[in-house]
Amino acid sequence: xxxxxxxxxxxxxxxxxxxxxxxxxxxxxxxxxxxxxxxxxxxxxxxxxxxxxxxxxxxxxxxxxxxxxxxxxxxxxxxxxxxxxxxxxxxxxxxxxxxxxxxxxxxxxxxxxxxxxxxxxxxxxxxxxxxxxxxxxxxxxxxxxxxxxxxxxxxxxxxxxxxxxxxxxxxxxxxxxxxxxxxxxxxxxxxxxxxxxxxxxxxxxxxxxxxxxxxxxxxxxxxxxxxxxxxxxxxxxxxxxxxxxxxxxxxxxxxxxxxxxxxxxxxxxxxxxxxxxxxxxxxxxxxxxxxxxxxxxxxxxxxxxxxxxxxxxxxxxxxxxx
Amino acid sequence: xxxxxxxxxxxxxxxxxxxxxxxxxxxxxxxxxxxxxxxxxxxxxxxxxxxxxxxxxxxxxxxxxxxxxxxxxxxxxxxxxxxxxxxxxxxxxxxxxxxxxxxxxxxxxxxxxxxxxxxxxxxxxxxxxxxxxxxxxxxxxxxxxxxxxxxxxxxxxxxxxxxxxxxxxxxxxxxxx
Numbered sequence: 001x002x003x004x005x006x007x008x009x010x011x012x013x014x015x016x017x018x019x020x021x022x023x024x025x026x027x028x029x030x031x032x033x034x035x036x037x038x039x040x041x042x043x044x045x046x047x048x049x050x051x052x053x054x055x056x057x058x059x060x061x062x063x064x065x066x067x068x069x070x071x072x073x074x075x076x077x078x079x080x081x082x083x084x085x086x087x088x089x090x091x092x093x094x095x096x097x098x099x100x101x102x103x104x105x106x107x108x109x110x111x112x113x114x115x116x117x118x119x120x121x122x123x124x125x126x127x128x129x130x131x132x133x134x135x136x137x138x139x140x141x142x143x144x145x146x147x148x149x150x151x152x153x154x155x156x157x158x159x160x161x162x163x164x165x166x167x168x169x170x171x172x173x174x175x176x177x178x179x180x181x182x183x184x185x186x187x188x189x190x191x192x193x194x195x196x197x198x199x200x201x202x203x204x205x206x207x208x209x210x211x212x213x214x215x216x217x218x219x220x221x222x223x224x225x226x227x228x229x230x231x232x233x234x235x236x237x238x239x240x241x242x243x244x245x246x247x248x249x250x251x252x253x254x255x256x257x258x259x260x261x262x263x264x265x266x267x268x269x270x271x272x273x274x275x276x277x278x279x280x281x282x283x284x285x286x287x288x289x290x291x292x293x294x295x296x297x298x299x300x301x302x303x304x305x306x307x308x309x310x311x312x313x314x315x316x317x318x319x320x321x322x
Numbered sequence: 323x324x325x326x327x328x329x330x331x332x333x334x335x336x337x338x339x340x341x342x343x344x345x346x347x348x349x350x351x352x353x354x355x356x357x358x359x360x361x362x363x364x365x366x367x368x369x370x371x372x373x374x375x376x377x378x379x380x381x382x383x384x385x386x387x388x389x390x391x392x393x394x395x396x397x398x399x400x401x402x403x404x405x406x407x408x409x410x411x412x413x414x415x416x417x418x419x420x421x422x423x424x425x426x427x428x429x430x431x432x433x434x435x436x437x438x439x440x441x442x443x444x445x446x447x448x449x450x451x452x453x454x455x456x457x458x459x460x461x462x463x464x465x466x467x468x469x470x471x472x473x474x475x476x477x478x479x480x481x482x483x484x485x486x487x488x489x490x491x492x493x494x495x496x497x498x499x
Contacts, residue, residue, distance in 0.1 A: 111399030111453050112430045220415040220430050223400035299404050 004077040006030045006053075007087045019072035019083055020051050024262065031262075032085050032095075033124050035102070035209050036161035037073035039264055044166050045073035048159065049098045050124060054091050057082035069094050092128075099129035105140045105184075106210070107156045114152075115211030117224040117296045120263055121159065142187055147177070148195030150202060150216050150275050155187050158212035164188065164204040171268060172198035188212065199238060202274040206257045206265045217275055218246075218254040225296045227253055229289035234282055238270040244289050245280075252278045258289070376461040378492040381444045383462040384437055385488045386481040387455060389427055394481060395456035398432035402448035402457055410441035411448060427454075435480060439464050439473040449493070458490040 001012050006023050007030040013022045023031040032053055037045030045051075052069040060080030069091060072083070085091060103125055110116045142155040160179065168175035177190045190196065196204075204213045227246040234241045246254040255274045257265035277283065291298045341347060367374055376382070387395050398415035416433035418426045425431075448457050467473055482488045
């Protein structure tokens with residue numbers, strides 16, 4: 001059981017735990033952001049470099065620091081390891097550079113993008129990026145590829161995190177899309193235009209950290225912050241059937257998997273639940289889904305007042321983050 | 323006796339002098355002041371023939387702008403509606419079809435855009451939130467209506483006409499402001 005210290009906080013973790021996982025065990029205040037790593041997808045991570053940290057002490061046996069920043073999602077913890085994340089100005093500066101590179105080719109079309117409001121790249125650039133761009137060249141352009149009736153591909157927004165490729169590899173029986181070409185011209189494509197219609201292909205939408213893969217049935221229907229997330233479930237023979245319904249008025253506009261506090265799907269759901277069941281009658285409603293108070297989705301949402309006689313004065317706490 | 327307040331004044335019951343008893347000098351003094359006002363600059367305007375120019379920071383009725391080519395700037399991003407403290411703005415988005423490139427600037431546009439002028443408090447936060455230079459508050463005044471429904475302004479009123487542009491250069495923010 002190696003003991004690892006991240007930003008001055010020590011935790012004992014099982015052998016083979018990565019620095020990122022250890023940081024998540026400690027808490028949000030030391031966790032580096034991650035754009036390509038996804039806990040439930042094997043071999044994910046190592047592409048985006050936003051989770052870089054400084055290892056100031058390799059281990060008890062070898063107390064030398066690692067000279068360059070390392071990707072925390074791909075580096076295992078060792079006994080006595082000391083890691084610096086937000087306490088290292090060098091790392092904050094380096095991460096700013098990483099964000100700048102990710103945004104170099106990312107279009108500024110958030111006002112149009114359906115992902116806006118729940119986009120990890122928006123959060124990342126807001127929290128870790130600089131507020132101006134130095135990029136003066138034309139951004140990448142692609143030929144439009146139709147992925148079928150359910151998934152909308154916007155290749156210009158892609159940051160090449162490979163999460164959707166891992167979903168297709170690990171969740172569906174065969175993968176029909178992938179990353180073509182290399183370097184600056186690499187792109188997500190089906191090569192020979194075919195519709196992606198596998199039963200679990202819709203999960204590509206949930207794992208996509210940006211708006212490159214979005215729900216075609218939800219396209220331009222509403223901005224996410226005008227919809228109300230509600231937890232619901234149904235008996236489904238293909239998947240767990242536990243979802244979040246996104247309501248506007250009485251209509252279910254969108255069905256997604258439930259997300260945990262790291263923005264990752266708790267359990268993957270099938271296309272039937274996601275695209276076909278958009279009636280309240282199809283679902284057993286559990287109640288409103290919890291949203292962080294700092295998320296734009298919580299804007300203009302009011303939680304129901306509790307009957308004053310039902311709680312004691314001592315129970316009243318200031319607002320807490322969910 | 324001690325005064326109740328510091329502001330109290332003693333009333334004098336002084337007898338008037340002869341000149342004062344005539345009252346004529348006082349009347350003449352009053353007439354002089356009245357006459358002076360005849361030759362001063364008037365503070366009133368003959369509305370509606372003459373209209374006073376509003377201050378550049380005046381916030382009146384909204385306008386949805388078009389760009390130089392006459393395409394609508396608004397993409398229905400919803401930032402104005404989420405910024406609106408009075409929740410006066412509602413909208414519905416639609417996808418631009420082929421052949422509509424001359425009408426709308428971007429892939430998405432507002433199919434419906436409504437401002438409830440009775441709810442609006444003219445704070446100008448929508449203008450501040452707009453990333454597309456689409457909504458501005460102007461120096462125009464919202465007309466009176468017979469019904470409450472009449473105050474829900476749709477795109478037919480809010481979007482400026484191609485041949486009748488609304489000047490908003492005074493309200494445009496300079497970079498870094």
